[in-house]
Amino acid sequence: MGVTMVVLGIVSIATGRIRSASRIEIVPAVALGLGSGLALYILTVMFFRVARGWVALHRQTHDLYERRQDTSLLETFGVGALLVSSGEELFWRGLVQDLAAAAAGSVQGALLSWALYAAVNVASWSLPIVLGAVVGGAAWGALAWW
Secondary structure (H helix, E strand, C coil): CHHHHHHHHHHHHHCCCCCCCCCCCHHHHHHHHHHHHHHHHHHHHHHHHHCCCCHHHHHHHHHHHHHCCCCCHHHHHHHHHHHHHHHHHHHHHHHHHHHHHHHHCHHHHHHHHHHHHHHHHHCCCCHHHHHHHHHHHHHHHHHHHC
16 A cells, blocks of 8 residues: 555656645644544544444454564554655545546546545455545545635
8 A cells, every 4th residue: 555655646746737725824724633633633532422322333443453463663654644644635635636627627526536545445445445435535625625
């Protein structure tokens, strides 16, 4: 996934369609991004407390964390936060959402790219991945739309 998202991020940049949010100052943008990430984290923790009895979700989440057992926290963070997340944002919110908005309108483009992002993640057959894509995709898509 890391390699794929890096390649898609680079391809997205190479199209020349990726634009920076030049109308937004960097400090408020970073604060909004960090605040959104913190809110998603807190909501995720709360959701997992409520969904404690969902056996399939608990098992699949445990299995995902077990996969990284032989990987250091620095490697996990580096690949996940820097490579996968960056490539994902460049591709899905930078390129796909921009193309969808150009074809269907701003709001419809955001909704279409969110639906496509969630649908692609269904191929993982992983409840935590799909739930993360639905919720995270909605949040990050809304920020990109904004």
